[in-house]
Amino acid sequence: MKKRKERIDRGIKVRSEDVFAVCSWRxxxxxxxxxxxxxxxxxxxxLLLGPYWQKVMLSVAVFGLLAISWDILAQTGMISLGQALxxxxxxxxxxxxxxxxxxxxxxxxxxxxVAGGAISxxxxxPVLRLRxxxxxxxTLILPLMLVRVIEATKIFGGTEGLSGMTPLPSIWIEIYLxxxxxxxxxxxxxxxxxxxxxxxxxxxNDNDRSVTNAGINIYWFKIQALFIAGSVGAFAGAFxxxxxxxxxxxxxxxxxxxxxxAAAVVGGPGSLAGATLGACILxxxxxxxxxxxxxxxxxxxxxxxxxxxxxxxxxxxxxQRKYHQFERWVEVEK
Amino acid sequence: MTVTPLLQISKLSKSFGGVQxxxxxxxxxxxxxxxxxxxxxxxxxxTLVNLISRFVKPSSGKVIYKxxxxxxxxxxxxxxxxxxxxxxxxxxxxxxxxxKNMIIPLFSPRVxxxxxxxxxxxxxxxxxxxxxxxxxxxxxxxxxxxGALPQGYLKRLELAKAIALEPxxxxxxxxxxxxxxAEVASIVPIIEKLRLQGKTIIMIEHRLKELFKIADRIIVMxxxxxxxDGPSSEVMEQDEVKNAYLGTE
Ligand SMILES: Nc1ncnc2c1ncn2[C@@H]1O[C@H](COP(=O)(O)OP(=O)(O)OP(=O)(O)O)[C@@H](O)[C@H]1O
Ligand SMILES: [Mg+2]
Numbered sequence: 001m002k003k004r005k006e007r008i009d010r011g012i013k014v015r016s017e018d019v020f021a022v023c024s025w026r027x028x029x030x031x032x033x034x035x036x037x038x039x040x041x042x043x044x045x046x047l048l049l050g051p052y053w054q055k056v057m058l059s060v061a062v063f064g065l066l067a068i069s070w071d072i073l074a075q076t077g078m079i080s081l082g083q084a085l086x087x088x089x090x091x092x093x094x095x096x097x098x099x100x101x102x103x104x105x106x107x108x109x110x111x112x113x114v115a116g117g118a119i120s121x122x123x124x125x126p127v128l129r130l131r132x133x134x135x136x137x138x139t140l141i142l143p144l145m146l147v148r149v150i151e152a153t154k155i156f157g158g159t160e161g162l163s164g165m166t167p168l169p170s171i172w173i174e175i176y177l178x179x180x181x182x183x184x185x186x187x188x189x190x191x192x193x194x195x196x197x198x199x200x201x202x203x204x205n206d207n208d209r210s211v212t213n214a215g216i217n218i219y220w221f222k223i224q225a226l227f228i229a230g231s232v233g234a235f236a237g238a239f240x241x242x243x244x245x246x247x248x249x250x251x252x253x254x255x256x257x258x259x260x261x262a263a264a265v266v267g268g269p270g271s272l273a274g275a276t277l278g279a280c281i282l283x284x285x286x287x288x289x290x291x292x293x294x295x296x297x298x299x300x301x302x303x304x305x306x307x308x309x310x311x312x313x314x315x316x317x318x319x320q321r322k323y324h325q326f327e328r329w330v331e332v333e334k
Numbered sequence: 335m336t337v338t339p340l341l342q343i344s345k346l347s348k349s350f351g352g353v354q355x356x357x358x359x360x361x362x363x364x365x366x367x368x369x370x371x372x373x374x375x376x377x378x379x380x381t382l383v384n385l386i387s388r389f390v391k392p393s394s395g396k397v398i399y400k401x402x403x404x405x406x407x408x409x410x411x412x413x414x415x416x417x418x419x420x421x422x423x424x425x426x427x428x429x430x431x432x433x434k435n436m437i438i439p440l441f442s443p444r445v446x447x448x449x450x451x452x453x454x455x456x457x458x459x460x461x462x463x464x465x466x467x468x469x470x471x472x473x474x475x476x477x478x479x480x481g482a483l484p485q486g487y488l489k490r491l492e493l494a495k496a497i498a499l500e501p502x503x504x505x506x507x508x509x510x511x512x513x514x515x516a517e518v519a520s521i522v523p524i525i526e527k528l529r530l531q532g533k534t535i536i537m538i539e540h541r542l543k544e545l546f547k548i549a550d551r552i553i554v555m556x557x558x559x560x561x562x563d564g565p566s567s568e569v570m571e572q573d574e575v576k577n578a579y580l581g582t583e
Contacts, residue, residue, distance in 0.1 A: 196441050196456060199430075203438050207425050209389070214439040215413030215499060 002332040007325045034323065035187075038276075042179045046172070054171055058243060060283045061178040062236045066260035067267070067275035068185050069232040074269060075193060076225040077205030079132070082139035084256035085123070086233025087240075088146065090116035092156060094238035095247030099162040105242045109235065116234025121226045128222055143252040150249055161248020168242055178239055182276065185232055190272050192228075201225055259283075266307050268314020277316050338401055340365045340503060340534050341386075346395030346405075347558075348381055355381040357558040358395070363503075368525075368535045370545045370566065373555030374578060379538045380422055382555070383507050387419045388412050399503070414444045418501035420492045422508045422538075428481035432469065432491055435480055436460035439498040448500055460498075467494045467524055486517040493524065503534045510541040518544050542570075554578065 010030075046054055066083045073080045093112035097103045103111075127138045151159055168174045192198050203211045204218050211218050237256075241247040259282065260275075267278025285303065289296045311318050339362035348356045356378040363369055371379050384390035386397055388409045397405040404412055426435050439445065440456045464476045467490040475487060483491070489509055496504055506525075510518045518541065525548060528535060539545040546552070546566040554562040554569055556578040562569045569575055 196437050199434070199437050200441055203427060206427050209421070210425060210427075210495075211438055212389075212409050213387075213413060213419065213421075214495070215410050215442040215444045216438070217408070217410045 003329045004332050005327055006330045007321075007327050009325055039183055042183065043176075046175045046179075051171070054175060056284055056287050058174060058178055058239075059287075060279055061182045062240055063259055063263055063283050064182050064276045064279035065178075065185060065232050065236040066256060067263040067279050068182075068189060068272050069229040069236075070260045071264050071269065071272055071275040072189060072193070072201075072225060072229040072232070074264070075198075075205060076201040076222060077131075077208070078222065078225070079136045080139045080229075080257075081136045081261070082141070082143050082257050083233055083260045084143040084252045084254065085139060085146070086116060086120050086230045087237035087256040088143055088252035089120050089230070090234025090237030090239075091241045091247045091251040092116075092237075093119070093234065094241040095162045095165060096156060098165045098242070099247075102166075105166055105168050109238050109242070112238035112241075113231045113235035116237065117227050117229075117231030120230035120234065121223060124226055125223070128219055128226075140257065143257065144254075147249045147252045157248065159249060161246055163246045165242055165245040165247065167245050174239075174243060181235060181239075186272050186276050189228070189232075193272070259286075262304055266304065266315060268316035268318070271314070271316050274314050274316030278314075281315070337364065339363055340367075340400060342396075342398040343386070344396045344398070346382070346385055346397065347393045348378075348385055348390060349393050354558045356385060359555075359558075359560045360395075361553060361560065361563060363534060363536070365502075365534055366529070366532055368529055368537065368548060368550050370549035370552045371536060371538045371555060372540070372542060372545065372552060377555040377578075378558040379555055380507055381558075383419055383505050383536075383538060386412075386505065387417060413442070413499060413501075414447075416444070416500075416502040417505065418496040418499040418503070419505040420496050420507055420509060422511070424485075424488045424492045426480040426488060426491055428479070430480055431477050432480050432483060432487070433457060433460040433464060433476040435491055436463060436494060436498055439495045442499055444499055463494045463498050464491070467491075467497070468520060469494075485512050486514070489513060489517075490521065493521070497528070501533070503536070504528065505536045505538075507538045508540060509537065510539060510544060522548060 046057060049057065066087060069086060070080055070083055090112045093115045094105075094108040097108040097111060098105065123142060124139070127135060130138065150156060156162055168177065193201065200211060200216060200221055204221060208218050211221075237251055240251070260279070263278030263282050264275040265278070266282060267276065268274025286296075286300060289299050292299060307315075313321075341363040343362075344360045346356060346359045347354070359378075359382060361369075371382065373379050381390060385392050385395075385405075388405065388407060392405050395405070396403055399412075399415060399417065404415065404417075407415075426432075437456055437460060440459055461471070461476055465471050469476045469487065469490065475483070480488065480491065489512070493506070493509060496506070509521065513521070522544065525535065525537075529548075537545060537549065549566050551564065552562070552566045552569045553560055554572075554575050556574075561574045561578060562572050
């Protein structure tokens, strides 16, 4: 007897793109909880954690932002291997503003996000026409080059970096600020990507010829996507500068490029929620594995491989499917 | 009184490596004309379209549109001037519903410019345009995922995307190929309607019978060169054209 898996949408009376005809509290809860539940967890979890894990949460949010930034670019058809460029650029912008000019973190953060995004975009402007792996290679190399530039020219403290940055007033402000930004970025850019503007970005990824054929300058849209993604990453970097009260060459390290990609892939590429979810899993995991010592990277790598093989669609898409559909085995009719 | 042609092509050439895909092609096109371009496979018809729409850069020659040289403008600017084209190989956004495929052309700066900023509800406009090219509203075909639509509808979608841009010149690259006789018969009236609206049209076609019924004038290409140019009834009588088609060379 042959069997096949049947998938049935759960019984919501009407479910179209954004019109819901909702009849009961249960249905309302069913539809809305995936949205408010994560927000609720972000709000309450810090209250239950000790100082060490609170710091880990900051990392989670920072890598979440970098993964969101990566995913926005990926959805526009630009695969970035150099999220460290945005991160480092934001970190140095905030560092310079605070160290040399004594500007308050509450001003350096937004300013560094915009400036870091803009400078990164300018740096990538000449290679915007490159496609696929050629573009990726440039993004990989740029942050590594910048490190050498800082080392050789000794600007901004050279190999020593800049220290003595003003911290944010308290850990609570740090946590709720970064999670506020993460939530805003997650829901805001999700909305942006489903708008007509987002459709154009995805169109460029899918078939840029057909977008050009509508009289749309794809490079202008790529620039906008780069600036948005760059600013998100730069904000994360600027934030870390004030958390560590230090900025130096490590901000351009490969970690900031690779981990966000891993997060986006594990969580489910093509969705910002997936990117965030990925960061929420991988960053704490990496902390837990810290105890193992030398073999940490091996376990970490093995975990990634298992994950990608077991759930290639990504955790978010998997969970979303399970949440919205029943599955059952039915006999195939002869 | 002489009218300046809408489009003037002079000595347009393109070679890919050693292949001379289009060579020294010149012709004028008047406003409101329906020009058919025919020729055997590989004779350079698609390349000619690509040169006009600037998806491919000419090796030499000029393209003058409304009295203005356009051969060095980028492709997207040419669309904004009012030249829309379709592709021989249709490639819609397969995972989107048909009407969502219309959003990108409707997002075009050209459309926004024409209607003065706001278009209102793009989805509604998209549905109207699709109905115009034969997406039956009652059957909700426009809501189907593009990947699930048969070739006939994909070609109509391609046509609708071009019409959405409200162009003055429409270039259709083998719109009829891959369609049944009945499907072609149902698209012909749409093209005739476009003519009544005063649009200038270039049709690349292999389906000669259908083309000859609607074209004012035919250009025949062979090995990248224009070998004949004239009213549909006359061109097929020329020896060169017969040779090209019968392959007696
Ligand atoms: N991008 C390209 N690179 C190299 N050669 C090309 C390219 N595009 C077209 N050619 C060559 O140019 C010649 C003309 O091709 P083209 O596609 O313009 O012909 P066509 O008349 O449209 O043919 P068909 O009727 O099959 O569509 C062919 O020999 C083709 O191989
Ligand atoms: Mg062709």
